[in-house]
Amino acid sequence: MFSTDLKTPGFRLRPLELRDIEALTNVIFGDPDVAKTLAHDASTAESRRKCAAVWCERHAIDSPQSNWTQRRLGAWALVDEAAGKSAERLIGIRGFNVDKNLPENCVGTFIALAKSHWQRGLASEITRLLLDYVFHETDTKAVYTEIWPLLNPRSEAVQRKMGYELVGRHSVREAHGEDRMRDIAKFELWRASCASESELAPVLREVSVKMGQLAAERLHSQEEAVDLILGQIAVPNQTVDELVQGNVQLGFDNPAWLEFRLNRSDWLHRQQLR
Numbered sequence: 001m002f003s004t005d006l007k008t009p010g011f012r013l014r015p016l017e018l019r020d021i022e023a024l025t026n027v028i029f030g031d032p033d034v035a036k037t038l039a040h041d042a043s044t045a046e047s048r049r050k051c052a053a054v055w056c057e058r059h060a061i062d063s064p065q066s067n068w069t070q071r072r073l074g075a076w077a078l079v080d081e082a083a084g085k086s087a088e089r090l091i092g093i094r095g096f097n098v099d100k101n102l103p104e105n106c107v108g109t110f111i112a113l114a115k116s117h118w119q120r121g122l123a124s125e126i127t128r129l130l131l132d133y134v135f136h137e138t139d140t141k142a143v144y145t146e147i148w149p150l151l152n153p154r155s156e157a158v159q160r161k162m163g164y165e166l167v168g169r170h171s172v173r174e175a176h177g178e179d180r181m182r183d184i185a186k187f188e189l190w191r192a193s194c195a196s197e198s199e200l201a202p203v204l205r206e207v208s209v210k211m212g213q214l215a216a217e218r219l220h221s222q223e224e225a226v227d228l229i230l231g232q233i234a235v236p237n238q239t240v241d242e243l244v245q246g247n248v249q250l251g252f253d254n255p256a257w258l259e260f261r262l263n264r265s266d267w268l269h270r271q272q273l274r
């Protein structure tokens, strides 16, 4: 099954395996800065491990529940082999979801990298390699991806660079249901509760936007969102109050995921131009 060394020396892409649960738990779900733009509750050791186990169960090549045999699709681990092949360290994941809500022969995709490895072009490189694989080696017609509006310009930059086009908005409620929305809200409130003084303003901005987006999808009202967030702050004041209210409103006005699509024909055309 497809695996390859990257052009960036020392890194390799290989299919995800069940043995990667521990690394995913720590590297991806154990860092709030990585987990905050996914859509899970990673607020406790137990929930982090559960998220990692579900990803591996659905997407690992040696998991009986994965789509590897039928569709030749699942997830890949990005590993750092700088210390040698036998001492590889997982530092990221890129995967493809077979989703019955998408048109026939279309898949969704997800990605997450350790923060220590951001901004080095690694996400772009593995995305290119895997899109080549998906469009050349499988019958996939289009790949869809979803991004939290206002909260993830880095991911948006990667998708746009690949040629993804914005095709609309996709409700979180429709995609995952209310229980998952509650998980997301729980994680955001936890983030607000543990933010240090120096990171309080940026964290509160992000938390408030997300809680506003969930309010727009009727998980709670805007007023409840504001109260829930302020309830996490030891000593609220007028500045904090205004920051939270303003950003809950901003999130409310920008609800639901941005949905991007990349068609096989567009990808193949871009390749000819390269």
Ligand SMILES: CC(C)(COP(=O)(O)OP(=O)(O)OC[C@H]1O[C@@H](n2cnc3c(N)ncnc32)[C@H](O)[C@@H]1OP(=O)(O)O)[C@@H](O)C(=O)NCCC(=O)NCCS
Residues within 6 Å of the ligand: 033, 034, 035, 037, 038, 110, 111, 112, 113, 114, 117, 118, 119, 120, 121, 122, 123, 124, 125, 146, 147, 148, 152, 153, 154, 155, 157, 158, 161
């Ligand atoms: C999204 C993610 C995978 C990107 O990884 P990465 O390795 O840093 O990505 P790359 O280095 O390949 O590219 C990042 C691009 O974002 C751009 N960028 C960074 N910060 C930005 C910002 N604030 N606004 C706009 N663009 C930004 C960079 O300039 C770069 O584009 P360029 O190569 O054209 O200069 C990584 O940040 C991550 O794992 N985030 C957490 C999980 C996540 O959000 N997953 C996606 C869910 S939709």
